[in-house]
Amino acid sequence: MKALIVEDEELMRELVASVLSREFEFEQIDEAANGEDGLVHFEANDYDFVILDLMLPNLDGLSLARRFLQDQPNVRILALSSECDDYTVRVVYDSGILGFVHKQEMGLETLFEAINEVSAGHVYYSTNAQKILTGMWENPQAYYKVLSDREFQIVRAIAQGRDNDSIGEELGISAFTVRRHKHNAMKKLEVNDEASLLRFALQTGIVKHKGGLDWTDVAHRKQ
Structure with missing residues (x-):
């Protein structure tokens, strides 16, 4: 070998x-x-x-x-x-x-x-x-089980500090649609504001602290 x-x-x-x-x-x-x-x-x-x-x-x-x-x-x-x-x-x-x-x-x-x-x-x-x-x-509420692919993309982008307009432009959707997906994702994750969303993203590794891995090309997949 x-x-x-x-x-x-x-x-x-x-x-x-x-x-x-x-x-x-x-x-x-x-x-x-x-x-x-x-x-x-x-x-x-x-x-x-x-x-x-x-x-x-x-x-x-x-x-x-x-x-x-x-x-x-x-x-x-x-x-x-x-x-x-x-x-x-x-x-x-x-x-x-x-x-x-x-x-x-x-x-x-x-x-x-x-x-x-x-x-x-x-x-x-x-x-x-x-x-x-x-x-x-x-855990039936694990993020990869409850979030759609689009919701995951938007949660990650928001946690990276992106605004609705730039996220929408990148994904080819309107800022209104971004807000709707964000609202749905926050409801599923049971967080009430963007600060809580950022804490969740850091705790789970969806985004990384400065100096850590940040695989932006990794697609969200569910089983």
């Missing part, structure tokens, strides 16, 4: 490479420090297993994973992330990535277990991420 590590933190990359080479029987282990280099490696090799950080320079890990899965649907991907919120876990789950580990809980035992499971084709989510998934599945 061939493995690729895409991680911009050198110490983390070395740790993962050490575990792969010491504990597993990979015939080839390659490393990349950013998304663009990771893509170059992937296009030149036939990898069975990829470990990638979601917060990469040049090309984010989620976009990279989608490229990998589009080119090679059977590749097994384990994502690492310093962020673990509803939105991040949800888009990773929807993307086809098999495994997700929150870096704050990534000891050697967790890393070994995650690699062992995902490289074998099994799904693995670390404890914090699994709790989020379970909570979302069990």
